[in-house]
Amino acid sequence: MATPRWRQLADRLAAQIADGTYGPGDPLPYIRDLVEQGEGSKALVHQAFRALEAEGLVVSRRGKGTFVRRQRQQVRREPQRRYQWEKDRALLPEEERAKTGATEFDTGLELPELRFHSRYTTIPAPPQIARRFDVADGTLMLCRRYWTSSRDEDAPLSLIYSWLVHEVAAQNPDLLNQDNEPWPGGTMNQLLTIGIEVDHIVDEISTRSPNTEETEILALDSGVPVLILKKTSIDTNGKVAEYSEVALPGDRTQMAYTIPLKRWKKN
Amino acid sequence: MATPRWRQLADRLAAQIADGTYGPGDPLPYIRDLVEQGEGSKALVHQAFRALEAEGLVVSRRGKGTFVRRQRQQVRREPQRRYQWEKDRALLPEEERAKTGATEFDTGLELPELRFHSRYTTIPAPPQIARRFDVADGTLMLCRRYWTSSRDEDAPLSLIYSWLVHEVAAQNPDLLNQDNEPWPGGTMNQLLTIGIEVDHIVDEISTRSPNTEETEILALDSGVPVLILKKTSIDTNGKVAEYSEVALPGDRTQMAYTIPLKRWKKN
DNA sequence: GAGTGGTCTAGACCACTGT
DNA sequence: CAGTGGTCTAGACCACTCC
Known part of the structure; x- marks a missing residue:
């Protein structure tokens, strides 16, 4: 099957995190903004964000936004x-x-x-x-x-x-x-x-x-x-x-x- | 915040997997059936199933159903x-x-x-x-x-x-x-x-x-x-x-x- | 063809954060 | 208060499996 759109969005954001477009601690675009930009419905964009969170790349804070996760000290x-x-x-x-x-x-x-x-x-x-x-x-x-x-x-x-x-x-x-x-x-x-x-x-x-x-x-x-x-x-x-x-x-x-x-x- | 309903459903199913109600390889109830039984909308039940999958407890097979994951040989x-x-x-x-x-x-x-x-x-x-x-x-x-x-x-x-x-x-x-x-x-x-x-x-x-x-x-x-x-x-x-x-x-x-x-x- | 899980929409409401 | 992410619904359609 073709890659679902939420996966495509998640991969695109993941690539931008990898190449430094979004550095540690930086905010990602707001979900509502991505919906307005035509990335898909809110549920779709939200699913992409949950995938990134499950992969450990970002953290979401209710009322604030979604941010690139900082590597914790080991x-x-x-x-x-x-x-x-x-x-x-x-x-x-x-x-x-x-x-x-x-x-x-x-x-x-x-x-x-x-x-x-x-x-x-x-x-x-x-x-x-x-x-x-x-x-x-x-x-x-x-x-x-x-x-x-x-x-x-x-x-x-x-x-x-x-x-x-x-x-x-x-x-x-x-x-x-x-x-x-x-x-x-x-x-x-x-x-x-x-x-x-x-x-x-x-x-x-x-x-x-x-x-x-x-x-x-x-x-x-x-x-x-x-x-x-x-x-x-x-x-x-x-x-x-x-x-x-x-x-x-x-x-x-x-x-x-x-x-x-x-x-x-x-x- | 109160535990969301999809989490409650996932936890209930996880507990049933843990106590052996559903053993390794067994099928879980179908998503549509759970929707009919009033567990919530399809998206809600589906989200619970994705959570169980992310936790490594189950695998879903399109067209077949969702099954308790067998432990792989290490x-x-x-x-x-x-x-x-x-x-x-x-x-x-x-x-x-x-x-x-x-x-x-x-x-x-x-x-x-x-x-x-x-x-x-x-x-x-x-x-x-x-x-x-x-x-x-x-x-x-x-x-x-x-x-x-x-x-x-x-x-x-x-x-x-x-x-x-x-x-x-x-x-x-x-x-x-x-x-x-x-x-x-x-x-x-x-x-x-x-x-x-x-x-x-x-x-x-x-x-x-x-x-x-x-x-x-x-x-x-x-x-x-x-x-x-x-x-x-x-x-x-x-x-x-x-x-x-x-x-x-x-x-x-x-x-x-x-x-x-x-x-x-x-x- | 009937039944399965997966994707997607449009919209509503809630919980939380800041000012 | 406006703006954020999180939850939830009702329904449509798609991809896949089995008969």
């Missing part, structure tokens, strides 16, 4: 450094651990008006989770949901589901109480209190469109996907100690990994 | 293994190198009807690229664009921009000729022919909505984001030897990294 996450830092920190005395948290490590922000939300639930393992831990379907799990937010609108956020085998976590009853969050020293220290040392961590990264909850909590603009980080911590016995799924705002997050390579022998 | 990429494998292979004699390519490594597919597309251009470095290589703005660069495609509709794809300093690549004129693609042994072998050994690689991963070109070449369904892999190869002198940006289909790609941690000392 937070660079380096799990290789972060996980080792977290593990080292887990052994320190509590006063030391309390000084700075993982969120500050990721963002570089001081700890200002950070609010910490958490909700713990105990539920039977769904099939996918049971498979990760190599336990029977329905094994009781401790499912911890949490996120940090800040008054700063710019503050990067993450939305986390973390899973532990309930029977294991219950060895230290403090771990079952959500009011103990944020736990000084993080998950590595929590695991230490029940005699578990993490040997290595596997990060799996994918992406998808956000659901309505993620859109709301992460304050995502329309059209922004989420990065999904599935993090599996394996202990020194080869067992899965903890598994978490982290949703990260796609327009503010960059994951970075360094891969060293073996040197070729000299000839 | 290809797991393990750069730590792949890059070392690529480096090891670069030293092999040509007959050995020709046996299997990087695409087969990623996908596990045999090399059936793979078609290889490439386009080389020589252009002055844009600011971002110049900064990566730490060269002056406008330094001549060899920009290589390529992708592999397959008759199999299921075949996973990637769309790549790769950059080299032109003056460096020109030491082996064969590297400037796009008809030599696919080069047996890959980029590591190409670099070897001009005396460069890669010491380590930095992967940076982000995500965004696809542009129209990526949507077309990667055959992305509506609402599917792309994973962006920015890969920087650093040689044994600490210089950037090659830089590439890879667009990967978000519904078919998973990146996996393993992070070993130092053991705690025994008490």
